[in-house]
Amino acid sequence: MTFLRRAALAPLVALVATLAACGSTPGGTDGLTVTDAWVKAADSGMTGAFGMLVNDTDNDITITAASSDVARMELHEMAMNDAGEMVMRPKEGGFVVPAHGTHELAPGGDHIMFMDLTTALQPGDEVTVTLTTSDGETYTFDAAVRTFTGADENYEGSDTNGDMSTDMSTDGATDMSTDGATDS
Numbered sequence: 001m002t003f004l005r006r007a008a009l010a011p012l013v014a015l016v017a018t019l020a021a022c023g024s025t026p027g028g029t030d031g032l033t034v035t036d037a038w039v040k041a042a043d044s045g046m047t048g049a050f051g052m053l054v055n056d057t058d059n060d061i062t063i064t065a066a067s068s069d070v071a072r073m074e075l076h077e078m079a080m081n082d083a084g085e086m087v088m089r090p091k092e093g094g095f096v097v098p099a100h101g102t103h104e105l106a107p108g109g110d111h112i113m114f115m116d117l118t119t120a121l122q123p124g125d126e127v128t129v130t131l132t133t134s135d136g137e138t139y140t141f142d143a144a145v146r147t148f149t150g151a152d153e154n155y156e157g158s159d160t161n162g163d164m165s166t167d168m169s170t171d172g173a174t175d176m177s178t179d180g181a182t183d184s
């Protein structure tokens with residue numbers, strides 16, 4: 001099933017790449033594209049968006065925020081906590097996409113986090129995500145919702161709140177500690 005969905009996305013990805021090459025990326029930053037974008041299906045709570053950030057410009061692009069209509073968003077990384085467990089937490093400084101390079105968002109690694117979903121995301125749905133760069137530019141892309149099992153991620157618990165002291169989230173970061181606990 002995953003491969004079928006992947007194949008179905010290919011024409012869309014090609015179209016996005018073509019538009020970017022024309023220097024007229026709809027809704028945002030020229031030279032930044034997201035290929036193979038997808039979101040893990042979820043009924044409520046948290047989920048993640050993944051894909052490949054591609055920078056076709058001569059300068060590094062730093063993604064500092066993400067937003068959508070269906071959830072509060074954070075930029076996350078996976079890291080080792082004091083107990084030696086891999087947990088996710090807001091990525092300090094955001095995602096840096098090097099000039100003429102890529103930055104991968106994948107389960108088990110960096111990802112765009114959806115928190116407190118306001119609607120169920122089911123396979124076949126599409127979610128529009130807007131990224132904001134350190135220059136204040138925005139880039140909007142659509143991500144296809146897919147089912148995905150494995151690589152369930154634990155959110156950094158409140159017992160290590162030193163790691164939570166980033167400015168990536170604007171509010172309610174401590175809300176997630178209870179959700180993280182139920183995952184383990």
Ligand SMILES: [Cu+2]
Nearest residue numbers: 076088089113
């Ligand atoms: Cu996360």
